[in-house]
Amino acid sequence: MMRLVAVAATESVLETVNAVYVSESRRVLATLIRLLGDFDAAEEALHDAFRAALEQWPRDGVPSNPRSWLVSAGRFKAIDGLRRQKRFDPLDEAGAAADIAVEPEVWSGDESVEDDRLRLIFTCCHPALAADAQVALTLREVCGLRTEEIANAFLTPAPTLAQRIVRAKAKIRDAKIPYQVPAREELAERLDTVLRVIYLVFNEGYAASSGSTVTRRDLSGEAIRLGRLLVDLLPEPEAMGLLALMLLHDSRRAARTSADGDVVLLDDQDRSLWDREQIGEGLRLVRQALSSQRFGAYTIQAAIAAVHADAREASATDWGEIVGLYDVLLRLNPSPVVELNRAVAVAMRDGPEAGLALVDAILARGDLGDYRLAHAARAELCRRLGRTSDARASFERALTLTRQEPERRLLERRLAELSK
Amino acid sequence: MKYLCLVYLESGKLHAVADRECLACGDGLRKSGMLLAAEPLYPVETATTVRVRNGAVSVTDGPFAETKEQLAGFYLIDARDLNEAIQVAAKIPPAREGSVEVRPVRELNP
Numbered sequence: 001m002m003r004l005v006a007v008a009a010t011e012s013v014l015e016t017v018n019a020v021y022v023s024e025s026r027r028v029l030a031t032l033i034r035l036l037g038d039f040d041a042a043e044e045a046l047h048d049a050f051r052a053a054l055e056q057w058p059r060d061g062v063p064s065n066p067r068s069w070l071v072s073a074g075r076f077k078a079i080d081g082l083r084r085q086k087r088f089d090p091l092d093e094a095g096a097a098a099d100i101a102v103e104p105e106v107w108s109g110d111e112s113v114e115d116d117r118l119r120l121i122f123t124c125c126h127p128a129l130a131a132d133a134q135v136a137l138t139l140r141e142v143c144g145l146r147t148e149e150i151a152n153a154f155l156t157p158a159p160t161l162a163q164r165i166v167r168a169k170a171k172i173r174d175a176k177i178p179y180q181v182p183a184r185e186e187l188a189e190r191l192d193t194v195l196r197v198i199y200l201v202f203n204e205g206y207a208a209s210s211g212s213t214v215t216r217r218d219l220s221g222e223a224i225r226l227g228r229l230l231v232d233l234l235p236e237p238e239a240m241g242l243l244a245l246m247l248l249h250d251s252r253r254a255a256r257t258s259a260d261g262d263v264v265l266l267d268d269q270d271r272s273l274w275d276r277e278q279i280g281e282g283l284r285l286v287r288q289a290l291s292s293q294r295f296g297a298y299t300i301q302a303a304i305a306a307v308h309a310d311a312r313e314a315s316a317t318d319w320g321e322i323v324g325l326y327d328v329l330l331r332l333n334p335s336p337v338v339e340l341n342r343a344v345a346v347a348m349r350d351g352p353e354a355g356l357a358l359v360d361a362i363l364a365r366g367d368l369g370d371y372r373l374a375h376a377a378r379a380e381l382c383r384r385l386g387r388t389s390d391a392r393a394s395f396e397r398a399l400t401l402t403r404q405e406p407e408r409r410l411l412e413r414r415l416a417e418l419s420k
Numbered sequence: 421m422k423y424l425c426l427v428y429l430e431s432g433k434l435h436a437v438a439d440r441e442c443l444a445c446g447d448g449l450r451k452s453g454m455l456l457a458a459e460p461l462y463p464v465e466t467a468t469t470v471r472v473r474n475g476a477v478s479v480t481d482g483p484f485a486e487t488k489e490q491l492a493g494f495y496l497i498d499a500r501d502l503n504e505a506i507q508v509a510a511k512i513p514p515a516r517e518g519s520v521e522v523r524p525v526r527e528l529n530p
Contacts, residue, residue, distance in 0.1 A: 128506070174524055175502045175523075175524040176501045176502050176524060177501065177502045178500070178501035178503050180503075182503075186503075
């Protein structure tokens with residue numbers, strides 16, 4: 001009987017350890033990196049700390065502050081390990097099994113721990129690291145994804161991805177990339193890199209249309225979690241704008257694809273499938289970011305998504321407002337792709353002829369000649385104008401440029417409809 | 421931590437920045453205590469490459485330049501970390517015309 005009680009107690013402690021791992025392991029890691037000054041040493045210390053927790057907590061009970069216990073344990077194990085290495089001592093069984101004496105929480109107060117998480121984000125997204133390494137390192141260290149999971153999600157061989165992470169860590173160590181939140185004067189520029197990494201992760205999941213869709217879709221969720229974390233830690237307007245943009249796009253997820261996995265365009269989506277809770281959160285964030293007067297391109301794109309979200313049906317969309325927002329976006333961030341999107345909005349406001357003139361002007365300039373969506377947009381506008389053979393030619397051009405299976409099916413469907 | 425800032429310029433731009441400006445940059449860094457050494461170089465056409473193979477010394481004209489940019493000079497600096505080194509590199513005048521490669525200096529193992 002006693003034994004059974006003990007087993008049950010042990011099992012509930014194991015559940016606690018698991019739960020603590022999920023909720024605290026990234027925080028503990030971020031602090032250990034600061035204390036130990038090395039990513040690999042911190043990761044090893046993190047595992048040692050949880051191993052120690054599995055041994056000690058069932059016996060001694062769960063400490064009142066598991067996080068600071070784990071930081072202390074990790075630090076102790078790492079320093080102990082270093083000492084042993086230096087003295088070339090054989091592994092001392094008694095020493096290894098010694099209980100962790102929890103020291104006062106000088107380094108694990110809430111504030112410094114939250115700073116450590118920001119330090120970790122900014123270090124993983126340091127501009128001196130390659131862009132693909134920033135993404136891999138952030139997902140691995142900040143989100144705690146395993147290397148294989150990241151590799152699957154990015155359709156990259158695991159050894160390639162592991163190599164990227166190893167190289168990035170070596171550069172952080174050898175070139176001495178500091179573990180810090182950038183100073184005020186650098187913040188805007190450095191924040192841009194962090195936001196770009198998060199958005200890249202989001203889009204990789206959002207546009208998921210090849211490979212194993214389920215794991216790739218998780219990337220969008222991961223990006224939203226990262227965006228939330230960043231807004232919590234550093235409530236900058238553009239961070240809010242990006243989070244809003246991701247929430248608003250993601251709110252349409254269920255409506256974006258049909259049961260057979262086909263793409264459903266915005267106009268044809270069943271808007272009752274849109275996630276109203278996410279939309280509400282997104283709208284609040286957009287308003288907050290816009291009211292700061294310090295917003296950028298992400299916030300404007302979120303505002304455009306918000307206009308769509310506000311329309312209960314496609315015909316109720318305020319296209320005038322959207323064209324106005326694209327004008328602001330073009331001033332902030334001039335690019336042919338933004339121009340193309342604006343042209344489509346103009347077509348919705350003023351009719352297909354006006355939009356087609358703008359699209360043709362962009363193509364005539366030689367920009368976007370190989371951009372499938374430019375040809376698809378042109379095809380749609382020609383179709384609406386009854387210029388069937390022009391529409392067919394543009395759909396066919398778009399088809400030769402697309403590499404995504406559901407998109408190919410959508411274009412083929414549109415082509416077939418032309419002949420009816 | 422020591423960093424070597426290698427200044428690269430296209431041949432046509434070797435004199436795009438006035439010597440006066442480079443001298444001022446060096447003086448400023450020296451005053452801040454961060455400069456260990458800095459020198460400009462003659463163009464790559466004046467370079468000689470030395471190799472020792474099987475004990476024999478081989479001497480050839482120039483390196484084989486694969487890119488249009490060539491090494492035009494260097495700054496050896498002492499900086500707190502990469503961020504500080506990047507700040508210094510951004511102030512090296514030829515960074516406007518070419519590029520500056522920032523390399524951490526390794527310690528030799530005795």
